[in-house]
Amino acid sequence: MTPTHILITGGAGAIGGQLAGQFRRHHPDARITLVDLNAEALEHAANTHDAQAEVCDLTAIDALPAWWQSLVDRRGPVDVLINCAGIMDIISITGTGWEQGKRLLDINFTAPMRLMDLALPAMMEARNGCVINVASMAGRVPIRGCSYYGGAKAGIGLASEIARLDLKKQGVNVITVYPGPIHSGLESHARSQVKKGPVSRYIPTGKPEVLAERIYRTFGKGGARVIYPDIYALAKQVANLNLTNRAMDFFSPQPNQ
Numbered sequence: 001m002t003p004t005h006i007l008i009t010g011g012a013g014a015i016g017g018q019l020a021g022q023f024r025r026h027h028p029d030a031r032i033t034l035v036d037l038n039a040e041a042l043e044h045a046a047n048t049h050d051a052q053a054e055v056c057d058l059t060a061i062d063a064l065p066a067w068w069q070s071l072v073d074r075r076g077p078v079d080v081l082i083n084c085a086g087i088m089d090i091i092s093i094t095g096t097g098w099e100q101g102k103r104l105l106d107i108n109f110t111a112p113m114r115l116m117d118l119a120l121p122a123m124m125e126a127r128n129g130c131v132i133n134v135a136s137m138a139g140r141v142p143i144r145g146c147s148y149y150g151g152a153k154a155g156i157g158l159a160s161e162i163a164r165l166d167l168k169k170q171g172v173n174v175i176t177v178y179p180g181p182i183h184s185g186l187e188s189h190a191r192s193q194v195k196k197g198p199v200s201r202y203i204p205t206g207k208p209e210v211l212a213e214r215i216y217r218t219f220g221k222g223g224a225r226v227i228y229p230d231i232y233a234l235a236k237q238v239a240n241l242n243l244t245n246r247a248m249d250f251f252s253p254q255p256n257q
Contacts, residue, residue: 001128001173003080005031007071009058009115010085011051012041014184015134018212019082020049026216031075036085058085058111059103068118077122080219082132083112083156088186090145101148108152113159120172127171130219133160134177137232164224175218176225180232181205204229 006023010016011034020032032051036042039055046053052075056067072078087107089096096104116131123129138146139153157176164174183205206229214226227233 001079001130003027003030003130005033005076005078006080006082007033007035007078007119008082008084009035009056009111010134011053012036012038012045013084013186014208015179015182015211016082016084017045017049018208019084019215020045020051022212022216023080024049024051026220033071033075033078059106061106061110061114064111064114065118068115072122077126078119079123079126079129080132081115081119081130082134083115084132084134085111086134086136086153086186088136088138088146088149090143090149092145093147095145096148104148105152108149109155109159112156116163120167123172124167124170129172130175131160131163131172132175132177132215132219133157134179135160137178137180137227140178161225173219173222175215175223177211177215178225178227178232179206179211180229182208182211182228184208204231 003023006027008016008019011020013036016034016036020034023030023032032049033054034042034046034049034051035054035056035058036045037055037057039053042053042055045051054071058064085107087104089100089104091100093101112133116133119129119131123131133156135157136149136153138150139155139157143150157178160174160176164176167174181203211226211228214228218224218226
């Protein structure tokens with residue numbers, strides 16, 4: 001498909017910015033809207049990629065419909081929605097607390113689901129569109145300290161895979177992305193919350209530009225999913241095996257609290 005309006009949440013982040021660059025290079029005439037809460041970083045990303053900056057608090061779930069309608073009125077229907085925004089904490093379930101836990105659930109699961117709900121009617125009517133949901137390998141295998149984050153990413157990952165089945169005859173493609181650790185602000189923050197050791201120091205970590213390129217390539221082919229770095233594809237394939245759960249129990253970094 002040739003997109004006309006691409007919306008990327010988490011547009012001020014490392015992955016979101018690289019995705020904006022990919023789409024801008026391949027679709028110079030498309031409108032790109034970058035959404036984030038960090039106004040300063042968002043403005044820089046928007047200027048870099050000739051995009052529109054939209055400051056939005058995705059945890060304000062009930063306010064999203066009015067914001068979405070305002071955006072569509074100003075910028076036109078969205079035919080590529082990329083749910084890339086995410087926050088991660090590696091803290092025990094009791095250490096996280098409900099308020100932070102709810103924030104993790106809202107940003108990583110509820111907001112992407114609500115945005116899909118808002119975007120899909122127009123895509124289905126036009127029989128043209130794509131949704132790209134950035135899930136996580138943390139939603140496929142158990143990692144200590146990630147009850148809320150892993151649970152949210154498991155939810156959006158499975159919901160995304162089901163949405164692909166629901167929509168494949170409606171002209172709308174849904175791509176699910178399963179990154180392992182990627183060099184980014186999210187990854188740096190998460191790494192600061194675990195005890196230092198060989199596991200936290202040497203865990204395979206990917207590059208945001210490589211992930212973005214693979215996502216765009218999958219978009220161009222109408223593909224279903226992206227797993228990166230490549231080593232994590234094995235973890236996905238055997239995620240239901242008890243051996244994998246035992247391995248992750250052994251190798252998971254220990255949270256500080």
